[in-house]
Amino acid sequence: MTDLLSVRDLEVNYHTERGVVRALDGVSLAIGQGEVVGLVGESGCGKSTLARAILGVLPAPASEVVTGTILFAGQNLLDLSSVEVGRRIRSRRIAFIPQDPFGSLNPLFTIGQQMTDLMQWKSPVAPDKPGRGWPTLLAPYPAQRKAQDRQAILDMLESVQIPEPAQVLSKLPHELSGGQRQRIVIAMALLPQPELIIADEPTTALDVTIQAQILRLLHREVKRRGVSVLFTTHDLGTAWEICDRVVVMYAGQEVEVAPNEAFFAAPRHPYTAKLLQSLPRADGVAQDIPGEIPSLIAPPAGCRFNPRCEHASAPCRTTRPPTVGGDHKVRCYHPVAQPLAQLRWGGAPSYGAEGS
Ligand code: ADP
Ligand code: MG
16 A cells, blocks of 8 residues: 555654653654554644644644654655645645534634635635636636535535535534534535545544444545545544554554554554553453653653553663564564453443444
């Protein structure tokens, strides 16, 4: 599979009054064409930072990309200016679905206005630089395109199962339910026909029953269109349900990358094994991982999990382990080899394993 996105050795810091937060410490990951990759990790491990770095929306001036590359379709996005990324990449070739749909919907404009506005600037045929067809005050939106785009919007609302699409277009965001708003945001992500969607915990803010519907919908629509997805979640059950491949992060470092089945059959990093053990089992018993997530202002040297790891040895405390393994990669000097059965994981995803 050719990689659509390849992040290599990405290091991102935030400068704060308390000190420098070393949020990403040389993170690498790749996403193939049409692949759904789950970026899994506990809150604060750097998932949103990675998502924002790819989208070119890290907060300025607090954040700093220290080193690394973000190759998208062969081009290093970090070489482009923010104007170029805004015009040519973001919302057009790489779309975003945030955790809170209010974050990407303007409360003051109707859904129809916002979707039309999106298509005016980001539809697959909209120009991505000033020139012919570029909207001006006198010719903001060629009439023929406007009619086509309206039809595309209505068709997309049908795909994401919005009942009575024409009525919904005249509504304001707060007039819709949380689930409907997230369907609208998914529709807006898909409309420009992006190659990649970054979905940052897209269902965390929703009721559990709605979460399952939205996940199934998103999965079906991206698979139908062959769109690649980077899906961040703190929930292993969600990753298990919808991801082709899983990337696990701990405290700003990726520690394990594996195809879904291989990962959940036998996790190889001591942290990941503990994480699976820490899920509630069928008998309701959960085993916490001893110790605490480190501060990212003064993180441990080497593997950041080493202070909590029962396998840690001298090199773990000084030098970050290299990546070992083929399809199932792990960054660890002492990978474990425990099949899932030994972990006694209840296999309990956050919602039932119904098909889509
Ligand atoms: P996640 O999405 O996995 O919860 P984040 O990427 O949001 O993690 O955060 C990673 C680390 O960076 C955390 O320690 C967080 O406190 C810190 N961080 C995130 N955003 C900022 C910011 N704007 N300024 C300073 N620190 C930040
Ligand atoms: Mg986050």
